[in-house]
Amino acid sequence: MLRNRVRVGLALAATTALALSGCGGAGDSGSQSGGSSSLEVFSWWTSGSESEALQVLQNAFTAADPNVTFKNAAVSGGGGSNARTVLATRLQGGNPPDSWQLHPDQDLMSVVEDGSVADLTDLYKQQGWEDKLPETVKAMLQKDGKYYAVPVNAHRANVLWTNPGLLKKAGVTLTDDTSVADFVADLPKLKSSGVAPICLGAKDPFAPAQLLESFILANVGPDVWKQLMTNAVPFDDARVKTAVTQFGEALKYTNSDSAVLTWDQAAVQTAEGKCAVTLMGDWAYGELVAKGKKDGTDFGHVTFPGTGTLFDFVGDAFVIPAQNAPDPAAEKVWLTQLLDPKVQSEFNLKKGSAPVVKGASLDGYPDYQQGAAKAFQTLPIVSSLAHAQAAPAEFATTYSDAVTSFLGSKNVDAFLKTMTAAQKSQLGS
């Protein structure tokens, strides 16, 4: 009891000190350590909706701390891989940005192991965030009971975007309760109606990797999925084999030009009636709406068959550096803004994702996003492997490479063999 009170007292003192130093910097910037009066935020958010969403965060920070200039250090290209290369160089050179973007879960864990990111447990306690986040998400932000990152959004990866007209014409109904076996059995029916059943944008290696991920999730469920990521269950498990076989079967029903199509082209082609369905994360929703397609008439959406009861999570979070932090006070102010319910609500509306914090208002959200936001707060959450969140980058790359190999060879056993060997050598140190 007494210790708690002391802790609260210390936390208060610390906050006051932070606040004071924040104010002090305004009139007398020279006295501040390093003289830095800017906050550099590193991300890979450069596209239209992404940079608009980032602007929301920037505005919130500037309102909270008007004396510190916000420096947007976004690096474009390669779905974040260019940014990661730049970031790695900066961290190695002892010149970290004030805050940078990463995925929660295993992507975060590797930088925590390196000791490059600061412990945020005090900030969590002070802000009372522990009660405002879903349990599974909290687990993805902690190591040994300490928090290291602040999450900002949740995208759902297991969504099947459909063309309602074509489904109707072929006499196929897909609902959130459709089983994966029924879905595979429906593919020939769709094909006989004269279009490619599945659009796949395989020019981005993550798209086929994400499709197979959905097949595996549908067959094994959330618990076994997590065990696959820790080598508690081997990849040559019979259920995974079924999933890979179904994936191979589904590949026979994809568009002929999938190898040169990107994920967004695949989504738009589905809405335009060139194929019946496409699997993509719900960032596709914003893309479709931006192209003038209407939800309900041009395109529809269901969760990928067999995965209606889980949320395949691709999220973003921000961390601050443990060493060489340019301006710790401003960094804390920045992180505090991220989980403010109002900021969360506004940011995720622009980003097309679900707010992570409980109680963020969903006013003005389109129907799809409202549903996804509710699903995130209620359903079991698993991390996506195709987006290097469920496992360390090395294993995620092995997986993505094995899927690319599979697209050429269609060899189920070779895939399972590669993955089982990688589980042994790359997971669990």
Place this chain on the structure above:
Amino acid sequence: MAPSIVLTFVFVYGFIGFSGFISLSQWKRPTRQDLTLRSPFGETYVEMFKEQRFQADMRNVVVFTVLFLILTVAGGLVMALLVHHLVIAKGLFRTVFLLPYALSFIVTGVAFRWIFNPSSGINVWLGDLGIDNPPKWSTDTTVAFAISHPSGDGFWQIDLGIPLALLPIIIAAAWQLSGFAMAMYLAGLAGIPAEELEASSMDGASWFQQLRHIILPQLWPVTVTCLILLLHTSLKIFDLVVAMSGSGPGFVTDVPGIYVYDMMGRANRYDKGTAAAIVLLLTACVFVVPYLIRVYRKEGKSA
């Protein structure tokens, strides 16, 4: 002179040596440097050569290099001969043929991706011409003339042959660089004494005989220089492939450059990325070093 030698040694050879060392170490994640040697010695190379992806990369780069060099040099020679014998508008055609060389590979790649898109591009014309099954271009996973079919258990994980998906990329690269070969051949052609050609035609040599016995032999040094200069382009090819097809299904269009990039930037495997880079360097050395030795010997003789 001395400072430049020191700088070259540090920034070129020193860093090549360091890369070689990293490839033998256990340094995986960029932010966690671990320079202890991996045991058994050179295991990273063993691991890499067993990978389906890296095997496909080596096959692709060999196929790409051979076909690209033949096509570019032959194209350059033909264009040079045409332009050289033109009476009018010589300058115009020279510029037109050289123009693609001024483009970046990304631009070429995007344009040719549209041209060779199986559902639009030239397949539309082929369809109009009544061809029902037009080529699938970069999306074709067929490996033609394959001499090995892997069972999955042995060392070879790939079909050893010519991946058809590479052909559009080779055509695009040749389109861009044959103008460069042409420029070099034009310089070579200008150096052939007119007397020799006149004398031979007085003796009744046909145009083809002149080409075979006078022109081509004298263009041989140009050809060798051209091949060496183009070779490094094909070994380090990256941007054109990224823009046109990426790695392709089953890695039919993957190249070592993309492999290095993925290992360093995405997979957190510094050791494997540098190992692939060293393999690439050694491959280049196999061709370039004999050429350099020859050049230096000649210089020594003439001095």
